[in-house]
Amino acid sequence: xxxxxxxxxxxxxxxxxxxxxxxxxxxxxxxxxxxxxxxxxxxxxxxxxxxxxxxxxxxxxxxxxxxxxxxxxxxxxxxxxxxxxxxxxxxxxxxxxxxxxxxxxxxxxxxxxxxxxxxxxxxxxxxxxxxxxxxxxxxxxxxxxxxxxxxxxxxxxxxxxxxxxxxxxxxxxxxxxxxxxxxxxxxxxxxxxxxxxxxxxxxxxxxxxxxxxxxxxxxxxxxxxxxxxxxxxxxxxxxxxxxxxxxxxxxxxxxxxxxxxxxxxxxxxxxxxxxxxxxxxxxxxxxxxxxxxxxxxxxxxxxxxxxxxxxxxxxxxxxxxxxxxxxxxxxxxxxxxxxxxxxxxxxxxxxxxxxxxxxxxxxxxxxxxxxxxxxxxxxxxxxxxx
Ligand code: ADP
Ligand code: MG
Numbered sequence: 001x002x003x004x005x006x007x008x009x010x011x012x013x014x015x016x017x018x019x020x021x022x023x024x025x026x027x028x029x030x031x032x033x034x035x036x037x038x039x040x041x042x043x044x045x046x047x048x049x050x051x052x053x054x055x056x057x058x059x060x061x062x063x064x065x066x067x068x069x070x071x072x073x074x075x076x077x078x079x080x081x082x083x084x085x086x087x088x089x090x091x092x093x094x095x096x097x098x099x100x101x102x103x104x105x106x107x108x109x110x111x112x113x114x115x116x117x118x119x120x121x122x123x124x125x126x127x128x129x130x131x132x133x134x135x136x137x138x139x140x141x142x143x144x145x146x147x148x149x150x151x152x153x154x155x156x157x158x159x160x161x162x163x164x165x166x167x168x169x170x171x172x173x174x175x176x177x178x179x180x181x182x183x184x185x186x187x188x189x190x191x192x193x194x195x196x197x198x199x200x201x202x203x204x205x206x207x208x209x210x211x212x213x214x215x216x217x218x219x220x221x222x223x224x225x226x227x228x229x230x231x232x233x234x235x236x237x238x239x240x241x242x243x244x245x246x247x248x249x250x251x252x253x254x255x256x257x258x259x260x261x262x263x264x265x266x267x268x269x270x271x272x273x274x275x276x277x278x279x280x281x282x283x284x285x286x287x288x289x290x291x292x293x294x295x296x297x298x299x300x301x302x303x304x305x306x307x308x309x310x311x312x313x314x315x316x317x318x319x320x321x322x323x324x325x326x327x328x329x330x331x332x333x334x335x336x337x338x339x340x341x342x343x344x345x346x347x348x349x350x351x352x353x354x355x356x357x358x359x360x361x362x363x364x365x366x367x368x369x370x371x372x373x374x375x376x377x378x379x380x381x382x383x384x385x386x
Contacts, residue, residue: 004048008214015187022099028074035066040100045072048095050237053083107200112188127167129200155185192222257282260305260314264323281383291322298331313385320351329357341368348378
């Protein structure tokens with residue numbers, strides 16, 4: 001799960017990491033009051049969305065008056081933000097953060113992620129923080145210093161001291177940075193984060209160190225341990241089809257192709273996508289209806305797939321084990337009645353109760369439905385339709 005920057009700031013504050021004063025607004029009208037509360041001469045206006053690259057997209061703006069702040073806030077709330085990390089249509093901004101601007105002398109980077117290869121968390125620090133960090137990582141990876149640490153023991157003070165030195169910090173600043181790294185690593189562990197990143201960590205002209213942007217992601221499977229974090233969930237940032245699928249216990253992920261897939265089992269779903277690609281097609285989604293799927297769940301799955309305008313054909317691939325073929329056949333018949341098959345639907349059923357299922361489908365004689373003998377036959381047929 002992702003959270004917004006303003007929520008990440010709350011968590012940092014609780015952890016003792018210094019952040020400049022800020023206010024969140026969801027309309028231009030609230031800007032004047034927010035401005036007063038912040039009480040700074042220069043303020044930065046920042047779109048709150050679950051995507052980075054805001055600075056480069058024009059959605060982080062330094063302003064010197066409440067009127068200017070209001071104009072930018074209103075624009076951000078009106079026009080979808082398009083950045084490197086969004087699609088070409090961009091994403092709608094629903095909240096804007098106003099924060100006291102700081103006089104920046106230098107921008108650093110601090111981040112904790114899981115190193116999956118080494119199977120431990122790693123603290124990363126760089127003296128080349130800011131909006132170009134992705135490029136630094138790609139072209140000059142040595143500029144990112146790393147310290148791997150034990151998941152239970154946490155980052156050790158000597159490691160943080162060493163990192164602070166490696167990114168060129170001395171004296172009091174090195175002490176402060178050491179403390180911040182320890183706080184960030186502790187936060188990462190305590191809240192079951194998969195990412196805890198401060199970028200930039202700013203050195204101000206008067207020598208202070210402040211976190212002015214942060215990105216935190218959390219392990220969904222551990223959310224039950226953190227009701228405070230779970231409460232930060234913002235459904236408006238999620239793909240609506242994926243949210244609906246979740247309600248019905250369906251694992252659905254939208255992809256870019258035009259062949260909708262309805263499959264039981266994650267492994268079978270992966271191989272179904274592979275075989276579609278092998279025959280020259282592109283899957284429009286990953287969809288695992290699971291073993292305990294009900295007819296209602298399967299009908300909902302059809303609704304989600306068929307609601308996607310890019311879908312030009314559907315491949316139903318069911319290997320009946322715990323999930324029974326007749327339940328899927330029943331769902332197919334119901335879905336055909338309820339939503340109608342505007343695009344061809346190729347069906348491959350095998351396993352538990354398959355004979356009963358075939359009979360049901362034969363009797364129903366659904367318009368737009370095509371049966372396949374095996375998986376290769378099914379993949380060829382569905383690819384020929386698009
Ligand atoms: P993003 O990472 O989405 O581009 P950031 O919050 O990191 O957004 O902002 C981009 C850049 O804008 C920062 O690297 C910094 O140079 C500048 N900036 C952001 N917040 C402030 C602030 N409070 N004061 C001064 N400059 C800021
Ligand atoms: Mg940033």
